[in-house]
Amino acid sequence: xxxxxxxxxxxxxxxxxxxxxxxxxxxxxxxxxxxxxxxxxxxxxxxxxxxxxxxxxxxxxxxxxxxxxxxxxxxxxxxxxxxxxxxxxxxxxxxxxxxxxxxxxxxxxxxxxxxxxxxxxxxxxxxxxxxxxxxxxxxxxxxxxxxxxxxxxxxxxxxxxxxxxxxxxxxxxxxxxxxxxxxxxxxxxxxxxxxxxxxxxxxxxxxxxxxxxxxxxxxxxxxxxxxxxxxxxxxxxxxxxxxxxxxxxxxxxxxxxxxxxxxxxxxxxxxxxxxxxxxxxxxxxxxxxxxxxxxxxxxxxxxxxxxxxxxxxxxxxxxxxxxxxxxxxxxxxxxxxxxxxxxxxxxxxxxxxxxxxxxxxxxxxxxxxxxxxxxxxxxxxxxxxxxxxxxxxxxxxxxxxxxxxxxxxxxxxxxxxxxxxxxxxxxxxxxxxxxxxxxxxxxxxxxxxxxxxxxxxxxxxxxxxxxxxxxxxxxxxxxxxxxxxxxxxxxxxxxxxxxxxxxxxxxxxxxxxxxxxxxxxxxxxxxxxxxxxxxxxxxxxxxxxxx
Amino acid sequence: xxxxxxxxxxxxxxxxxxxxxxxxxxxxxxxxxxxxxxxxxxxxxxxxxxxxxxxxxxxxxxxxxxxxxxxxxxxxxxxxxxxxxxxxxxxxxxxxxxxxxxxxxxxxxxxxxxxxxxxxxxxxxxxxxxxxxxxxxxxxxxxxxxxxxxxxxxxxxxxxxxxxxxxxxxxxxxxxxxxxxxxxxxxxxxxxxxxxxxxxxxxxxxxxxxxxxxxxxxxxxxxxxxxxxxxxxxxxxxxxxxxxxxxxxxxxxxxxxxxxxxxxxxxxxxxxxxxxxxxxxxxxxxxxxxxxxxxxxxxxxxxxxxxxxxx
Numbered sequence: 001x002x003x004x005x006x007x008x009x010x011x012x013x014x015x016x017x018x019x020x021x022x023x024x025x026x027x028x029x030x031x032x033x034x035x036x037x038x039x040x041x042x043x044x045x046x047x048x049x050x051x052x053x054x055x056x057x058x059x060x061x062x063x064x065x066x067x068x069x070x071x072x073x074x075x076x077x078x079x080x081x082x083x084x085x086x087x088x089x090x091x092x093x094x095x096x097x098x099x100x101x102x103x104x105x106x107x108x109x110x111x112x113x114x115x116x117x118x119x120x121x122x123x124x125x126x127x128x129x130x131x132x133x134x135x136x137x138x139x140x141x142x143x144x145x146x147x148x149x150x151x152x153x154x155x156x157x158x159x160x161x162x163x164x165x166x167x168x169x170x171x172x173x174x175x176x177x178x179x180x181x182x183x184x185x186x187x188x189x190x191x192x193x194x195x196x197x198x199x200x201x202x203x204x205x206x207x208x209x210x211x212x213x214x215x216x217x218x219x220x221x222x223x224x225x226x227x228x229x230x231x232x233x234x235x236x237x238x239x240x241x242x243x244x245x246x247x248x249x250x251x252x253x254x255x256x257x258x259x260x261x262x263x264x265x266x267x268x269x270x271x272x273x274x275x276x277x278x279x280x281x282x283x284x285x286x287x288x289x290x291x292x293x294x295x296x297x298x299x300x301x302x303x304x305x306x307x308x309x310x311x312x313x314x315x316x317x318x319x320x321x322x323x324x325x326x327x328x329x330x331x332x333x334x335x336x337x338x339x340x341x342x343x344x345x346x347x348x349x350x351x352x353x354x355x356x357x358x359x360x361x362x363x364x365x366x367x368x369x370x371x372x373x374x375x376x377x378x379x380x381x382x383x384x385x386x387x388x389x390x391x392x393x394x395x396x397x398x399x400x401x402x403x404x405x406x407x408x409x410x411x412x413x414x415x416x417x418x419x420x421x422x423x424x425x426x427x428x429x430x431x432x433x434x435x436x437x438x439x440x441x442x443x444x445x446x447x448x449x450x451x452x453x454x455x456x457x458x459x460x461x462x463x464x465x466x467x468x469x470x471x472x473x474x475x476x477x478x479x480x481x482x483x484x485x486x487x488x489x490x491x492x493x494x495x496x497x498x499x500x501x502x503x504x505x506x507x508x509x510x511x512x513x514x515x516x517x518x519x520x521x522x523x524x525x526x527x528x529x530x531x532x533x534x535x536x537x538x539x540x541x542x543x544x545x546x547x
Numbered sequence: 548x549x550x551x552x553x554x555x556x557x558x559x560x561x562x563x564x565x566x567x568x569x570x571x572x573x574x575x576x577x578x579x580x581x582x583x584x585x586x587x588x589x590x591x592x593x594x595x596x597x598x599x600x601x602x603x604x605x606x607x608x609x610x611x612x613x614x615x616x617x618x619x620x621x622x623x624x625x626x627x628x629x630x631x632x633x634x635x636x637x638x639x640x641x642x643x644x645x646x647x648x649x650x651x652x653x654x655x656x657x658x659x660x661x662x663x664x665x666x667x668x669x670x671x672x673x674x675x676x677x678x679x680x681x682x683x684x685x686x687x688x689x690x691x692x693x694x695x696x697x698x699x700x701x702x703x704x705x706x707x708x709x710x711x712x713x714x715x716x717x718x719x720x721x722x723x724x725x726x727x728x729x730x731x732x733x734x735x736x737x738x739x740x741x742x743x744x745x746x747x748x749x750x751x752x753x754x755x756x757x758x759x760x761x762x763x764x765x766x767x768x769x770x771x772x773x774x775x776x777x778x779x780x781x782x783x784x785x786x787x788x789x790x791x792x793x794x795x796x797x798x799x800x801x802x803x804x805x806x807x808x809x810x811x812x813x814x815x816x817x818x819x820x821x822x823x824x825x826x827x828x829x830x831x832x833x834x835x836x837x838x839x840x841x842x843x844x845x846x847x848x849x850x851x852x853x854x855x856x857x858x
Contacts, residue, residue: 027716047629054584130596132588148591204599204629227631227639228803229713256807257798259695260711264801267702267710421579421816428583438585458587 026268032518032539035248037532040255040264042274044228048209050185051124051131056528057274061252062185064233064532065216069098069117069167069182074531075523077444079179083112083189083217084167093174098167103240106191107214107221114161120189122146122154128202133186136442139175173478176486177445183529184442191215219245219533228254246521246536265291265514271537272522273514278393281336281512291514295524298350299440299509300342300449301397303386306433307463307502311382316373318501321434323359323366324408325401331507334400335393338512342505344498345439346449346490349526353446353487356495363408370409378410387416388436389423397506398436427461440509444527446490447477453497464502469493548851552841559833566829567617567822571610574813574821581626581816600626600819613822622823627815633823640805643713647723647796647804648789652782654728655735660778662732663739664766667774670744678736685733694726694799711801723800727793731785735778743774776846783839787832 027038042057050062071082084098104112125134125147134147141158145151158170171178181187192201194215199206207213211225219241220233234249236242255261258275265273276284276292284292305312305321312318327341340348344355367377375381386402388394395417402413413434418426426432439459441448451457451473455465472493480486497503511528521534582588582596597603601612616623622633662678669675701722702710709719746752747770755765794806805824812820844850 044628046627047631049630052629054586127591127595128599130582130592130599132584132586132592134592135589148589205624205632207630209630226803227636228807230715253801254803255801257801260799260801263695263698263703263710264712267706269709269711269716419579420814421577421583423579424583424585425579458589 028268028271028516028518029539031251031271032537035246035537037247037250037519037535037537038269038271039250039252040261040270040273040275041231041252042254043256044254045231048214048222048225049204050188050190051120051129051133052204053185054132057252057254059185060530061231061233062188063183063530064218064220064250065214065222066185066188066218067104067239068184068188069100070179071531072180072183072527072529074521074525074529074534077525077527077529079182082182084182087179089174094171096169096171096178097162098169100165100167101240102165104217105238105240106217107236107238108191108194109238110191110193110215111164112189112217113164114167115164116189116192117167118157118159118161119192121159121187122157123190123195123201124186125157126154126202130204131186133184136181136184136186139171139173139178139181141170141172175478176483177443177447180443180445189217191217220247220250223249230254241533245533247532250532262514265516270514271516271519276512276514278336278338281338284514289517291516292512293515293524294338294510294512295528296340296347296349296526297440297509297511297528298347298444298526299438300345300347301339301436301438301506301509302342302345303401303504303506304427304432304435304437304462305502305504306430306435307500308430309433311373311375311384312433314373315500316369317375318504319359320366320369320373320409321405322501322504323362323369324405325504325506326361326404327506328361330397330400330404334396335507339507339510342508344494344505345452345503346446346494347441347508347526350441350446350449351444352483353490355446356491356498358495358498366408370411375409375411378412381411384411384413384433385416386413386434386436387418387423387426387432389420390417394436401506430461430463434504437503438509441527446487446494447473450490450493450497453502462502464497464500466496466500469496472496548841548844551844552837555837555840559830559837562833563826563829567614567826568610570822570825571613572606574816574818575606577816579816581818583816600624613819617826622826623819625817625820627812627817627820633819636808636820637805637823637827640803640808643802644790644793644797644804644806647713647720647727647793647802648786650720650724651727651731651789651793652786654724655731655785656778657732658728659732659735660739660775662736663778664743664771664774666736666740667743667747668762668766675740679740682733682736685729686737688729690726690730690795691799693729694722694796697722697726698799711799713800713802713804719800723796723802726799727789727796731789734781734785738777738781739775742777743770746770746774749773772846776843779846780839780843782842783835783837784832787828787835790831791828 031038041060045058045061046053046055048061050066067082069082069084070079073080083100083104085101087096087098089096100112100114106112121137123129124131125137125143127147127149137143142151142156146154146157160168162168194213195201195208198208198213211222214222219236219239221236223234224232231252232249235245235247239245255274258277261273262277262280264270281292284290305318307313331337331339331341343357346353346355348354386398388398398415402415405411405413427435439449452459453464454460454470454473472489477486477489480489511524517540518537520536520538582593601609624632625636662682666675666678698710701708708722709716712719752765752770755769793804794810797804797806808820809824812824
């Protein structure tokens, strides 16, 4: 018997050694050699139908597979030619004409035409699609009416094909950010014949996006989709600008667990990660030539205040709470200096727009305001509940703010964490007093942050309502003659918003990820927008194992 | 014996029905729905979505429609992954989870079995204490601690084995199987030790010894089968537990198994997916328990005789 045990252990040891030998080259090394990017992509995508899915992981894959009429330059975020080689606005800014590149092709070789867009946008707006992002096309004439079922005939939509290569879009009002929306997947064209081959065009359940079925028009095409395992795309030869595409392929991994993702990165299984665990950041910061990258992100982390419930129905209480939050300290300590203090809802520098800063961290003033509201030094305070969705970092922020309020104002606040869907339900029903919230911009424009607070808006949920504010955002800003005038109107609206303080802005987001030094052409930008056409891999010389 | 199997299967039907009914109404009672999102959903869009998934019908109609589909073997479309149905998601995840579970069980049987036998042969000596202490550690140490620990040692420092994946890189199945198997190995070691100790004190072992048989033959030929009965009884629930409980290991090692789908489905309020996996896993658990009972009967002549009598 002891002999058998010994033999067994020898076998185990031997197999481990054997494994050590075949471990060999890492994916990063082989990827650098073959031009294959290995990318941690957060989660398994819901799907790959651009008119059905929502989410950042989905958007990255879709950007590789499809291309919009205009795309964003990853360095400047300016719009540059995509499927359309050029475009022009009419003088009054109400008609936008796209001239489609005659060389644009689908991955099966078919030309991309203006008719594809007319058909695709009709599909994207069809009420039966259940497209959560249908509103992206609402600046277009009749889009909202059609999507909400008030208009029957899709031919009345403000999109027309003048000929195969000319697409004319009529807008409700001059919409400076409309061009940016062309890079959002909900406005992508889909290949009609392929969709119709696999079922009804407005059916969410068809199998047209499977690897062997899908036809797309982007720089890459789908070759493999293994559920919860990986999605592989390879360079498309039919892409009009294929010469510019340097990568031969990309592998997207659903790296849900960010701790495992970081280990995969360290073991050379990934070129770049989707995120970085907070506790690992100090270590990475100390490294020489650190792979850690941090950049501002177009998003604001804030607390919503239910202005219809006491004690938050008093603006002085809302202001006192906001002024008693030491954002500098919070961002420096709890958030490890990764994010930036926020004093308004729009992130600073959104296309050159600077939001108003109406208050500072000011304990004395906060105390005075609270006393005025009838709670001197916290006396008679009825208590308050702060709701956040379950997450370690939300908890840390909430605990810090709870303590700040206690120290500065001597008030008790209880914390309640809720599972994601429960939390969403509380927000929708307005069953909360204070709730944590984050908003990531869909496009770079103050409008995307400010139109949340329109009266009765689906994302408002604070009870804030001001007809003057609505008028500024809905009527005046779109009619502004210049960017300055428009931004001045936004500034005016945001000032009104922050005077009423239905939200407590806390910080502006940032992206944090690990990037292998071999990855080039992937600059950080405010939208965290990847344009894989620009990316290439260049192995750094210190690893000679591949040679 | 056949009658016993048939009766057990018959008993399983009401159990599964209760599982379906309770799950069906519980998931719908949970706050938040599958189409809630952090961005406001237009009422028209929500109505269209609900109609596509029959959520606009009264709940009793939804329930009977679901039972009708289930009888046809159709678990319905997934809410979270449009274009995929639950049958497809389960069949994508199951082979991976089953493979992981099988390897883990193998690890558990080999390590645990050997440790248990070693310990039982020389009770209350170092040969007993050392493997049993390891077994105690194995039972106490949760997989979410052991997994990252193994990864750090073998994946990051020694660079012997991949840190994540399944079937992607050679050797990436070793660490997850070890991690998942370790706790079960520990259980098996303890059960095996107890079983072997009991058997080794039986009269027929003494007889074998008196006949002058070498010790290893006594263990392998005479003691093992009886001594391992508690282990076998444990195997059925253990394998079901491995299938249903591999979620943590699947998350640590980014393994595309059923466990990950299951837990995500609950978070996403993916009604059909929650129901589908629950029904599927409860059926499996019932089946494996039955199998374990049959196996135990086969190994234990006394139990077999009892079943025979009750015919």
